[in-house]
Amino acid sequence: MNLLSRSVTERPLPIWRRPLIIVGLVLGIWAPFKVAWEKHIDEEIMQVRYHGAELNRDLRDQLSQNAMIGLLGGFRGVIADLIWLAVTDAWTEQDWYAAEKNIELATTLQPRFVPFWELGGWHLAWNASVDARNDPLLPDQEERKRREQFWIQRGKKIFERGLEANPETFSMYRQLADLYDQKLDDPAGAADYYLLASEMPDSPLFLERFPAYKWEQAGMDERAYDHWKMLWNRHLDSPDERPIAKDKIEEHIRKLEKKLNVPTEKRVFPKPSSSPSLKP
Amino acid sequence: MRSLDRIFIIARNTLTEAMRQRVLNILLLFSLVAIASAFLFDDLTLESEEFKFIKDFSLGAMSVFGLLMALMGTAALLPTELENRTVYTILAKPVHRAEFLLGKFLGILVLLGVAVGLMSLVFAVVLFLKEQWVLGPMQAQLAEVRAEAGPNSVEVIQHLEAQMAEVKEVARDPNVIQAILLIYAKQAFTASIAMFISTFASSMIFTVATTFMIYLIGHLQSVARDEWLSRPDGNWVTSIFLGILVLIIPDMNTYNLVDEILAGSDVYWSDTGQILALTVVRIAIFLGLSVIIFNEREL
Numbered sequence: 001m002n003l004l005s006r007s008v009t010e011r012p013l014p015i016w017r018r019p020l021i022i023v024g025l026v027l028g029i030w031a032p033f034k035v036a037w038e039k040h041i042d043e044e045i046m047q048v049r050y051h052g053a054e055l056n057r058d059l060r061d062q063l064s065q066n067a068m069i070g071l072l073g074g075f076r077g078v079i080a081d082l083i084w085l086a087v088t089d090a091w092t093e094q095d096w097y098a099a100e101k102n103i104e105l106a107t108t109l110q111p112r113f114v115p116f117w118e119l120g121g122w123h124l125a126w127n128a129s130v131d132a133r134n135d136p137l138l139p140d141q142e143e144r145k146r147r148e149q150f151w152i153q154r155g156k157k158i159f160e161r162g163l164e165a166n167p168e169t170f171s172m173y174r175q176l177a178d179l180y181d182q183k184l185d186d187p188a189g190a191a192d193y194y195l196l197a198s199e200m201p202d203s204p205l206f207l208e209r210f211p212a213y214k215w216e217q218a219g220m221d222e223r224a225y226d227h228w229k230m231l232w233n234r235h236l237d238s239p240d241e242r243p244i245a246k247d248k249i250e251e252h253i254r255k256l257e258k259k260l261n262v263p264t265e266k267r268v269f270p271k272p273s274s275s276p277s278l279k280p
Numbered sequence: 281m282r283s284l285d286r287i288f289i290i291a292r293n294t295l296t297e298a299m300r301q302r303v304l305n306i307l308l309l310f311s312l313v314a315i316a317s318a319f320l321f322d323d324l325t326l327e328s329e330e331f332k333f334i335k336d337f338s339l340g341a342m343s344v345f346g347l348l349m350a351l352m353g354t355a356a357l358l359p360t361e362l363e364n365r366t367v368y369t370i371l372a373k374p375v376h377r378a379e380f381l382l383g384k385f386l387g388i389l390v391l392l393g394v395a396v397g398l399m400s401l402v403f404a405v406v407l408f409l410k411e412q413w414v415l416g417p418m419q420a421q422l423a424e425v426r427a428e429a430g431p432n433s434v435e436v437i438q439h440l441e442a443q444m445a446e447v448k449e450v451a452r453d454p455n456v457i458q459a460i461l462l463i464y465a466k467q468a469f470t471a472s473i474a475m476f477i478s479t480f481a482s483s484m485i486f487t488v489a490t491t492f493m494i495y496l497i498g499h500l501q502s503v504a505r506d507e508w509l510s511r512p513d514g515n516w517v518t519s520i521f522l523g524i525l526v527l528i529i530p531d532m533n534t535y536n537l538v539d540e541i542l543a544g545s546d547v548y549w550s551d552t553g554q555i556l557a558l559t560v561v562r563i564a565i566f567l568g569l570s571v572i573i574f575n576e577r578e579l
Contacts, residue, residue, distance in 0.1 A: 026565065038502070045536055
């Protein structure tokens with residue numbers, strides 16, 4: 001191997017034609033473009049990842065050496081999956097602190113994978129809280145309730161961070177709505193989140209009725225009535241009744257018109273078995 | 281005979297030889313088994329989790345085995361030719377060294393393409409079977425609820441239909457094609473680095489080890505770059521070291537978009553296209569440098 005000169009039988013190449021010099025020159029000219037282009041792509045990836053963690057020291061401290069090598073090898077997804085399996089293990093062993101730590105890690109590695117947030121929040125707000133409520137090792141009922149609330153709040157925090165990282169999907173709004181409804185006993189708060197969830201483009205149609213159900217449950221009948229009326233008008237000309245469930249909307253409007261004593265001329269259904277008046 | 285014809289003939293010959301190599305065949309076989317075994321992920325809470333695990337695991341296997349094939353296949357090219365002395369026979373004919381090198385590289389690209397194609401096929405079958413496996417019970421439940429027609433059946437039906445649509449969406453995510461293309465691009469680029477190193481390396485092991493080191497350091501390069509760019513007034517020894525690292529070593533994290541695709545992020549073709557364009561330029565530069573060195577190498 002001889003990179004600097006040709007064989008002794010030939011005349012040596014001028015310095016500017018020697019391969020090593022040419023290689024250095026090409027790499028030198030390419031380098032600034034390379035750095036700028038690579039930096040630009042990296043920034044775009046970070047933007048796609050949204051609030052994804054950089055390879056910072058905190059993350060390095062939390063990951064094992066093997067996981068770190070995997071991460072460096074470009075296997076972020078696989079590492080996140082393996083950490084998630086540890087969440088599942090911690091759940092079955094009811095080691096909630098380990099579960100929380102690994103949920104944090106997996107969601108930090110892949111903040112755009114919504115099920116990590118959904119399940120992570122559910123583990124803490126539902127499973128861990130119920131476990132704390134029934135924990136015989138805790139001294140008294142008050143402490144059990146305090147621990148239960150602690151885990152509900154931890155789950156809520158996971159959902160809120162998930163929403164921050166994925167604001168365009170209905171799912172995180174729905175998770176928070178379910179939490180307000182089932183764990184915080186706050187149907188009005190749940191209704192607000194169900195409303196936000198139903199306004200997302202990927203939301204299933206049945207969710208649009210949920211805010212009204214919850215407002216009724218919270219005693220906010222007028223707001224519920226307005227929502228039902230809005231739904232009725234929205235689907236007035238819709239030929240497909242099954243996914244919209246017009247019968248349910250009608251049932252609730254009739255019930256609330258009676259309960260709120262809505263004047264006949266303002267009712268959608270002026271008489272008990274009448275046809276609806278259009279766009280009241 | 282035109283130059284392109286000569287390149288294609290060498291490429292075809294390289295592909296045939298590579299396909300006869302036991303190591304590469306075993307690697308391919310292992311990769312197919314690994315991808316097929318991804319079907320075993322069936323004990324997770326959500327279907328979307330299972331699909332994500334299958335995709336991550338399968339594409340991870342594709343990356344690892346593809347990397348090994350690119351490394352072993354490319355690193356063996358020149359030493360084998362030199363050892364068998366076939367290179368002298370070929371270059372004694374009116375074949376330019378650049379044509380010889382390009383033909384060899386093209387052969388490796390086709391080999392990697394065939395391997396990635398086969399792995400993708402197995403991956404697609406695994407995804408299809410998983411989808412059917414998951415949808416089966418859902419369809420049965422849907423039929424049951426429809427037959428019962430209970431008071432809340434509308435909500436249940438809609439919920440089930442939404443779930444089924446979600447499963448189909450996750451299983452048939454067209455963005456996976458972008459991920460596979462990026463994996464292929466990464467392998468092709470790694471092969472071009474190996475080709476460049478093999479033009480002046482004295483042994484196959486040297487080529488494999490050096491390329492692998494560049495591959496690993498390349499995944500750290502962005503950390504070095506950020507440090508280098510953010511601290512221009514730091515220790516000069518560190519600055520020079522980081523500068524050399526940043527300017528010479530390619531940033532392999534540019535291919536990490538694959539993870540974002542599999543995590544369900546909205547990744548546009550323009551993003552993928554930009555990375556593919558960068559790969560083409562990178563490969564062209566490394567091949568060009570390989571030709572420059574190989575032209576002057578004493579055989």
